[in-house]
Amino acid sequence: MSAIADVARLAGVAKATASRALSGRGYVSEQTRIKVIAAAREIGYVASPNAASLVTGRTKSIGVIIPFISRWYFSEVLESMEQALLDEGYDMTLYNLPTPSPERERVFDYFLARKRFDGVISVGVALSDDEVTLLHRLGRPLVGIGGPIRGVDTIAIDDVAAARLATEHLLSLGHTDIVHIGGSKEDEMDFQVHSNRLTGFYSAMRDAGLSSSSSSSGSFYACEFTMPGGYGVGLAVFGDPRTRPTAVFAASDEIAIGLIVAARELGIQVPADLSVIGIDGHPYAAMFRLTTLEQHPRTQGRLAVQALLAELENPTPRGDEDHLTRLPTNLVIRSSTSGPRLTHGVDRG
Amino acid sequence: MSAIADVARLAGVAKATASRALSGRGYVSEQTRIKVIAAAREIGYVASPNAASLVTGRTKSIGVIIPFISRWYFSEVLESMEQALLDEGYDMTLYNLPTPSPERERVFDYFLARKRFDGVISVGVALSDDEVTLLHRLGRPLVGIGGPIRGVDTIAIDDVAAARLATEHLLSLGHTDIVHIGGSKEDEMDFQVHSNRLTGFYSAMRDAGLSSSSSSSGSFYACEFTMPGGYGVGLAVFGDPRTRPTAVFAASDEIAIGLIVAARELGIQVPADLSVIGIDGHPYAAMFRLTTLEQHPRTQGRLAVQALLAELENPTPRGDEDHLTRLPTNLVIRSSTSGPRLTHGVDRG
DNA sequence: GGTTTTGATGGAACCGGTTCCAGCGGACCC
DNA sequence: GGGTCCGCTGGAACCGGTTCCATCAAAACC
Numbered sequence: 001m002s003a004i005a006d007v008a009r010l011a012g013v014a015k016a017t018a019s020r021a022l023s024g025r026g027y028v029s030e031q032t033r034i035k036v037i038a039a040a041r042e043i044g045y046v047a048s049p050n051a052a053s054l055v056t057g058r059t060k061s062i063g064v065i066i067p068f069i070s071r072w073y074f075s076e077v078l079e080s081m082e083q084a085l086l087d088e089g090y091d092m093t094l095y096n097l098p099t100p101s102p103e104r105e106r107v108f109d110y111f112l113a114r115k116r117f118d119g120v121i122s123v124g125v126a127l128s129d130d131e132v133t134l135l136h137r138l139g140r141p142l143v144g145i146g147g148p149i150r151g152v153d154t155i156a157i158d159d160v161a162a163a164r165l166a167t168e169h170l171l172s173l174g175h176t177d178i179v180h181i182g183g184s185k186e187d188e189m190d191f192q193v194h195s196n197r198l199t200g201f202y203s204a205m206r207d208a209g210l211s212s213s214s215s216s217s218g219s220f221y222a223c224e225f226t227m228p229g230g231y232g233v234g235l236a237v238f239g240d241p242r243t244r245p246t247a248v249f250a251a252s253d254e255i256a257i258g259l260i261v262a263a264r265e266l267g268i269q270v271p272a273d274l275s276v277i278g279i280d281g282h283p284y285a286a287m288f289r290l291t292t293l294e295q296h297p298r299t300q301g302r303l304a305v306q307a308l309l310a311e312l313e314n315p316t317p318r319g320d321e322d323h324l325t326r327l328p329t330n331l332v333i334r335s336s337t338s339g340p341r342l343t344h345g346v347d348r349g
Numbered sequence: 350m351s352a353i354a355d356v357a358r359l360a361g362v363a364k365a366t367a368s369r370a371l372s373g374r375g376y377v378s379e380q381t382r383i384k385v386i387a388a389a390r391e392i393g394y395v396a397s398p399n400a401a402s403l404v405t406g407r408t409k410s411i412g413v414i415i416p417f418i419s420r421w422y423f424s425e426v427l428e429s430m431e432q433a434l435l436d437e438g439y440d441m442t443l444y445n446l447p448t449p450s451p452e453r454e455r456v457f458d459y460f461l462a463r464k465r466f467d468g469v470i471s472v473g474v475a476l477s478d479d480e481v482t483l484l485h486r487l488g489r490p491l492v493g494i495g496g497p498i499r500g501v502d503t504i505a506i507d508d509v510a511a512a513r514l515a516t517e518h519l520l521s522l523g524h525t526d527i528v529h530i531g532g533s534k535e536d537e538m539d540f541q542v543h544s545n546r547l548t549g550f551y552s553a554m555r556d557a558g559l560s561s562s563s564s565s566s567g568s569f570y571a572c573e574f575t576m577p578g579g580y581g582v583g584l585a586v587f588g589d590p591r592t593r594p595t596a597v598f599a600a601s602d603e604i605a606i607g608l609i610v611a612a613r614e615l616g617i618q619v620p621a622d623l624s625v626i627g628i629d630g631h632p633y634a635a636m637f638r639l640t641t642l643e644q645h646p647r648t649q650g651r652l653a654v655q656a657l658l659a660e661l662e663n664p665t666p667r668g669d670e671d672h673l674t675r676l677p678t679n680l681v682i683r684s685s686t687s688g689p690r691l692t693h694g695v696d697r698g
Numbered sequence: 699g700g701t702t703t704t705g706a707t708g709g710a711a712c713c714g715g716t717t718c719c720a721g722c723g724g725a726c727c728c
Numbered sequence: 729g730g731g732t733c734c735g736c737t738g739g740a741a742c743c744g745g746t747t748c749c750a751t752c753a754a755a756a757c758c
Contacts, residue, residue: 003744014708019746026747027705046462050399050408051744054713059399061442061465069428075419082418082445086452091465093410093440096431103435113395116410116440231636261636264613287580287610352714363738368716375717376736400714404743 002043011039022047057139061091062308063117065107065125067098071225072254072282073297077123077145080301088309093117097125108134119308121145126191127152141311143304147191148322153311155303155325157295159193162329163200166249166277166293169331171208174339175247175275178205181233181259182251184222197251197279223255230258238266238274246340247275253282253292260288260336271338281332291337293329300327351392360388371396406488410440411657412466414456414474416447420574421603421631422646426472426494429650437658442466446474457483468657470494473542476501490660492653496541497671502660504652504674506644508542511678512549515598515626515642518680520557523688524596524624527554530582530608531600533571546600546628572604579607587615587623595689596624602631602641609637609685620687630681640686642678649676 008018013032020026021036028036039045053059062085068074078094085092093116095107108131112120115138124146127135132152135142144154163180170178180201183194198220221237223229230250238244238259250256256278260270268274278285281294303325357367362381369375370385377385388394402408411434417423427443434441442465444456457480461469464487473495476484481501484491493503512529519527529550532543547569570586572578579599587593587608599605605627609619617623627634630643652674 004746005744015745016709016747017707020707023746027707029706032706046459046464048403048744049463049465050402051713052746054397054399054403054715054744055746057713069418069431070421070424072419075424078443079418079445082443086444086456086460089459091442091460094427094431094443095435096428107435110395110438111435111440114398115395116398227633228636258636261610284576287577287607353716354714364715365717365739366737369737372716376734378736381736397714400743401716402743403714403745404716406743 002045004045004047006043007036007040007045010043011036059116059118060089061093061117062305063093063095063112063120064123065095065097065120065127066123067096067125069096073252073280073295074123076297077301077304080298081121081305084302084305088305090118090309113138115140118312119143121304121308122149123304124191124193141308141315143308143311145300145304147193147196148324151322153307153323153325155300155307155327157329158326159196160200160203162279162293162295163197163249163251164204165200165329165331166279167201167204168208169277169291169333169337170247170249170275171204173247173275173337175245176208176210177245177340178210178247178249179237179245180220180249180251181223181230181237181255182220183225194251201249225252225255227254227258227261230255231262232258234259234262235266238263238268244268244274246273247337248277250276250278253278253280253285253290256290256292256336257282257284257288260290270336272341275337275340277337279329285332286334289334289336291332291334293331295329296327303327351394353394353396355392356385356389356394359392360385407661408465408467409438410442410466411654412442412444412461412469413472414444414446414469414476415472416445416474418445422601422629422644423472425646426650426653429647430470430654433651433654437654439467439658462487464489467661468492470653470657471498472653475541490657490664492657492660494649494653496545497673500671502656502672502674504649504656504676506649506678507675508545509549509552511628511642511644512546512598512600513553514549514678514680515628516550516553517557518626518640518682518686519596519598519624520553522596522624522686524594525557525559526594526689527559527596527598528586528594529569529598529600530572530579530586530604531569532574543600550598574601574604576603576607576610579604580611581607583608583611584615587612587617593617593623595622596686597626599625599627602627602629602634602639605639605641605685606631606633606637609639619685621690624686624689626686628678634681635683638683638685640681640683642680644678645676652676 004018005015008015011018013036017028017032018036021028021033022040049060064081066074066078082092095111097104097107119141120135122144126147127149129150132142132149142152144152146156148154180198182197221233223233248259250259256276259276263270263274270276276290278290278292281292285292353367354364357364360367362385366377366381367385370377370382371389398409413430415423415427431441444460446453446456468490469484471491471493475496476498478499481491481498491501493501495505497503529547531546534544570582572582597608599608605625608625612619612623619625625639627639627641630641634641
């Protein structure tokens with residue numbers, strides 16, 4: 001409604017002066033600044049960022065690419081980023097891209113090419129070299145959450161190490177018959193979270209002298225990364241006492257909880273008959289007394305915003321090496337894990 | 350990088366003609382249109398919506414106000430809206446406003462005043478008259494999801510009727526000792542969902558001749574609108590056999606599932622000892638065999654987008670009456686509900 | 699005291715589009 | 729055959745800011 005010209009007229013100065021007074025750039029005397037600000041307040045002036053960005057090239061808006069909204073980890077990251085961006089005066093524009101989708105090309109060719117953002121945060125979406133190049137050519141910095149992208153700052157936990165840690169917790173309790181239940185390689189997520197966690201699991205098992213090739217030790221089942229996913233595998237895998245392990249490392253808390261529900265329905269005691277450990281620190285974990293390795297998505301979101309805005313402040317010429325920030329996880333021991341029941345096998349006396 | 354002037358030069362026409370050719374407005378001969386489009390493609394031209402919106406006033410972007418991201422209903426609505434908007438070529442800018450917050454004023458005074466959107470969808474946030482007025486003054490249409498806002502199109506289910514329906518399902522099975530567990534009035538959500546569902550419950554009970562004032566019949570317990578919330582109340586309320594009802598109507602599936610988990614831990618048979626019904630149609634409902642009243646958040650999101658874009662196409666002068674679109678719910682009967690155990694009371698033979 | 703520096707301001711160009719208006723040739727009408 | 733209408737095009741103004749440049753008075757310098 002009201003433009004800066006109106007403010008200038010009311011304050012009795014030129015547009016240029018009004019602009020300087022309001023933006024704080026360039027020389028303005030104290031008294032005219034006060035005059036202009038008063039005038040602006042009087043008519044309820046709010047600058048149009050569109051007009052400003054047309055000449056400055058800055059939009060005060062950040063684009064976020066994310067494959068899911070409803071899954072816990074992603075919604076937490078999203079919420080924390082939104083807060084952090086709002087605090088810094090940035091808008092957040094959301095692009096929900098279920099990874100393997102025809103939408104994706106369109107978003108890049110059309111939406112992202114419109115350049116309505118100063119930078120991009122990619123959460124759990126591994127961008128291709130072409131896509132990274134496109135953004136760089138547009139002069140738009142990029143920060144990733146969840147895994148490495150070539151030549152891009154990324155914030156993530158160390159999935160291999162986390163999986164090792166979880167597995168080692170079960171091993172240290174005396175378990176040898178351990179199963180990993182997680183996402184499959186073909187699953188929706190890029191960024192190799194699934195395969196990294198599987199790798200960590202296998203390497204911990206191998207280090208403990210438990211070959212993963214033996215039929216019942218250290219095997220792996222894939223499922224959807226959700227509670228019903230875990231529940232389904234749980235019913236299938238635990239149903240047969242012969243194939244039932246003494247402990248399960250689930251790749252996420254939701255899967256772990258699904259497994260616990262399945263176990264309870266089958267009359268299997270947790271942890272006496274079956275120990276379960278997850279990864280996440282999901283808010284439901286406590287009520288299921290789930291032992292878990294907490295990661296902190298909100299911290300990841302905040303850090304990503306910080307990193308991106310810092311890069312916008314003073315762009316650093318970057319080489320091709322990707323800068324990874326590894327965030328710590330912490331083990332929270334509840335009562336879903338214990339040593340194996342001694343009567344179960346003769347593996348140890 | 351490349352502006353429309355470059356396209357025009359390459360095609361050998363004036364800026365005005367190039368603009369007409371690309372936007373499809375106004376007279377352009379077929380051959381020049383082809384020439385211009387070819388030129389645009391050649392240099393990879395993408396129009397700057399900022400520049401365009403400066404003169405047209407349209408931004409091709411919609412603002413969404415939402416109190417939660419991580420709760421099921423909201424994330425579903427969000428996902429469906431994002432899809433629908435993308436399909437229509439709109440960006441979505443997200444404002445996450447936990448309702449009673451100091452942020453809220455800031456968002457309205459600062460972010461929304463920047464007018465970087467053509468319209469607003471408010472999901473589960475009841476806007477004040479002032480806020481509605483502000484948006485109308487800016488010429489920005491508004492659509493609500495979840496409950497009525499004065500003078501605003503709103504899409505929602507009929508919470509009173511839904512609660513009635515759920516309660517009547519329990520009544521029809523022969524239950525008389527029914528408890529409602531839901532959100533409290535002071536809770537985070539505006540839009541009276543909580544109180545509406547409570548109203549529906551009470552009125553169904555009253556119609557069945559079960560006064561809600563009697564000590565054990567038709568009472569109500571408040572909890573957080575989450576699974577742990579339901580779990581907590583479940584442990585407290587079901588722990589004492591004297592106060593335990595034969596059936597519970599939970600205001601959401603998450604609460605209902607929390608109750609079922611609590612019941613199982615307490616050794617209470619569902620549905621033999623306790624029937625449970627929820628509202629939502631949550632993806633976890635099936636694995637807990639929860640009888641529920643499905644609502645369809647994705648449909649609500651799609652309809653809201655449709656309504657808003659239609660309003661943008663041809664603005665209808667509106668009176669003060671608020672236009673409510675009521676969406677249907679459907680009862681999905683699983684095995685968490687049955688008649689009360691006959692030995693339990695002597696209410697009926 | 700004359701010259702340079704510094705602070706403050708206004709005029710005008712510019713960002714990248716859209717749209718109004720004028721002009722022009724050809725088809726159509728009487 | 730002259731006037732009107734229609735389709736098409738280009739020039740120019742405009743949207744709402746920012747910023748470059750010129751101007752000018754006062755302060756600082758030698």
